[in-house]
Amino acid sequence: MVFSSLLFLFWFIPIFFAVYYICPAKWRNAVLFTGSIVFYAWGEPAYLILIFISIFVNYLAGLGIARYSDTGTNSVKRRLVFILALVFDFGMLVVFKYTGFFVQNINGLFGTSIPDPHFTLPLGISFYTFQIASYVIDLYKNDIKCEKNPLDLGTYLVMFPQLIAGPIVIYSRVSDQLRSRSITYEKISDGITTFILGLSSKVLIANTVGQLWNDLEGIGYKNISMPLAWLGVVAFTLQIYFDFNGYSLMAVGLGKMLGFDIPRNFDHPYISTSLTEFWRRWHMTLSGWFRDYVYIPLGGNRKGAARTYVNLFIVWFLTGFWHGAGWNFICWGLFFFVLLTLEKSFLGSFLAGHKVFARIYSLVLIGLSWMIFAITDFAQLGVYFSRLFAFSGLTNCPDALYYVRNYAVVIAIGCLFSTPALSAWFEKRKNRITGIAIQVVLLFMCIAYLADAAYNPFLYFRF
Amino acid sequence: MKKFAKDIIKYPMTVVFAAVCLCMFALYIILPQKDFSDMENRFLQKRPQISASSLADGSFMDSFETYTNEQIPFRNAFVKCKAVCVWLTGSAENDGIAKGEDSYLFDKVLSKNDKTAKNIAAIKNFVSSSDRDVYIAIAPTSTWINEKKLPAGMPVLDEKACADDLAGALAGCENAHIIDLYDTLASHADEQIFYRTDHHWTTRGADYAYETIASKMGIAVMDITEYQKHEIPGFYGTHYAKYKGIFVKPDTLEYYDVPIKGLELEGRMVDNLIDEEKLAGYDKYAAFMYGNDGRYVVHADKGAGRDLIILKDSYANCLIPYLVMDYDTITVMDLRYFGGSVSDELASDPDADVLLMYNWTFVNEDNHFFKLTK
Secondary structure (H helix, E strand, O other), X not given: OOOOOHHHHHHHHHXXXXXXXXXXXXXXXXXHHHHHHHHHHHHOHHHHHHHHHHHHHHHHHHHHHHHOOOOHHHHHHHHHHHHHHHHHHHHHHHHHHHHHHHHHHHHHHHOOOOOOOOOOOOOOHHHHHHHHHHHHHHHHOOXXXXXXXXXXXXXXXXXXXXXXXXOOOOHHHHHHHHHOOOOOHHHHHHHHHHHHHHHHHHHHHHHHHHHHHHHHHHHOHHHOOHHHHHHHHHHHHHHHHHHHHHHHHHHHHXXXXXXXXXXXXXXXXXXXXXXXXXXXXXXXXXXXHHXXXXXXXXXXXXXXXXXXXXXXXXXXXXXXXXXXXXXXXXXXXXXXXXXXHHHHHHHHHHHHHOHHHHHHHHHHHHHHHHHHHHOOOHHHHHHHHHHHOOHHHHOOOHHHHHHHHHHHHHHHHHHHHHOXXXXXXXHHHOOOHHHHHHHHHHHHHHHHHHHOOOOOOOHHHHO | OHXXXXXXXXXXXXXXXXXXXXXXXXXXXXXXXXXXXXXXXXXXXXOOOOOHHHHHOOHHHHHHHHHHHHOOOOHHHHHHXXXXXXXXXXXXXXXXXXXXXHHOEEEOOOOOOOHHHHHHHHHHHHHHOOOOOEEEEEEOOHHHHOHHHOOOOOOOOOHHHHHHHHHHHOOXXXXXXXXXXXHHHHOOOOOOOEOOOXXXXXXXXXXXXXXXXXXXXXOOOOOHHHOOEEEXXXXXXXXXXXXXXXXXXXXXXXXXXXXXXXXXXXXXXXXXXXXHHHHHOOOHHXXXXXXXXXXXXXXXXXXXXXXXXXXXXXXXXXXXXXXXXOOOEEEEEOOOOOOOOHHHHHHHOOOOEEEEEEEHHHHHHOOOHHHHXX
């Protein structure tokens, strides 16, 4: 099930929340667990079993790690349990997400013909694997206590707001709330407001500009003019942000309505003045996870310049690869490795001194990086880049006029809401008449757009 | 209770949101379900029955989701409201239909489908499977003909070039006779040869096509105006059903009373070419030849001494009244719904003329051309 659907709004929400609020607090985890299973199984009953196995294995691993102390012979057993749990968690991810990629590349490289099993990607596996890994790793580092109640651990893993597409909530952040959480009218109301803003981002902006990007694929990249190619960059840049931020806001909002404090995932990434800053504002829970569980354990920047660059390379290679089993995603990650390295060595200080240039530099490179991300076929990517710099098409571009006419208003609204310009204004009014009116209009517009939805994908469902 | 009211009043969104979600949920359950949407001209999914097998294979979940989308309370109002919002943002399009000059609505065809080559191959295969003469008429789309009325800059596929691919593929077959309707219709582009709100050509468009087809096939070009003409106003066609916006002028549907001995539909016989019941309904174009039966036979009342077999899509339905003036018996097959064998039909009337009459979109997108040689 997806949040931006009438099914979720008018069947799941009323039934689930009615039961959840009426239930005594001690049953709420059971209700949340059951509701989340229904939510997940609605679209993907077959892979439900993987989630149950994952809860079972990690629960036992947790008990094992907690049982053996980290001294003497027991520390070997402790380490063994820990490693087995990680091998299991990441093994599942590798098998289901990357088998096809590896098989194709091995076949291509060695001329073998190993059959590709064509696994469908289990919904949300990239996200829940990282979440459960945070539990096992933190437990091994003695940062947290072992979860004795399998239902609480299961609820943490499958909780529907963040199960499918994040934010990646690390266990230590919500462990207290799993046992007891307060639900107040203020929290519920805040949650609803956040949910409506997220829903609007997704339905009114992302889906709409997404159609422009879709049309470009239909027309064929080789047939578009240079201005239309750039308009396409703008459209995809807005689509992916409003899509993913919309989903994350809905998750945070639903979390609040449940009494949980789910971390924010985005902080106006497109106002960044460097790519380093961009990654501090974009998908913050993912970059935070890579920082805490890969970069710092590898030694971070404390082992000399050479080692720092190697560590950065590993992190960005993995970040790219996490986004998809394809070479273009790896290239996309390494694109950031190169630029972040340059910013670290000299470019950063230059950018700090030239704010206007820094903004243009950041936006253009972010936009271009999305092209590497969006176009999985390198030949097609080459065609697209050639159109971006095909100056001969600059004078004759009726196609761009048509798309500007159709999308200018939505793109302008998207650009405005990519900045924090109206956040403070709205925040002050969200419980007053102006704010309520805005939210009601947005909610009804979303319902209208969903009632007529022919196009409603979630970009991050592929991961 | 008083405390509750005092607390909740500080956070009105909780009340509003809960009210909207709960009311809609209740209305889904209370309101009667609709079978058919007049505005969108299609059947709607009703609440599915739950069963172990439909749960296991996920079909229950799929149909339930379709049900919630299609039976949403106040659906027409919501859908209309969305169309108006989209229009307010300045967009020429809604749901893939663009509004051009004079409130013409156009389908946006961006690219050649993968199926085009396959369909062309199937047609070639059919033609070369015997040495019988086969006439092939491909109708252009409204988008291609009315290029001047399109919203400025709207991308259009060079559909003529694609139609020429078909001619090129059949160049080696001596028994294939391509009837080029592109030039004929393009020369009348300033007349209303396509509906504003529908994807089909108008009776006038079919009239021009008929002249070309008849002269190419060597049959007399008859004058239909000797029969009684009827005009049915207030027709909102398939393109409007998707566009759903405001300020759209309806079309007027025209037809002539061409007398026949009988029209043999699947399982019944009627005595005229027009289903008058459908003229009163929403999809008025479906009145021609009673819609799209898989196979029907027109028995004309003149002794013309020639028979015709047509393989076609819905564009042919308003062309057939013209051909009735030239033939004794016209056997018509729509491969989408025809379950029998085309080869058997052809063998049963070896002297009949054979005409393939398709709209270009159909050649680009349909899946049934393989049935030609079945």
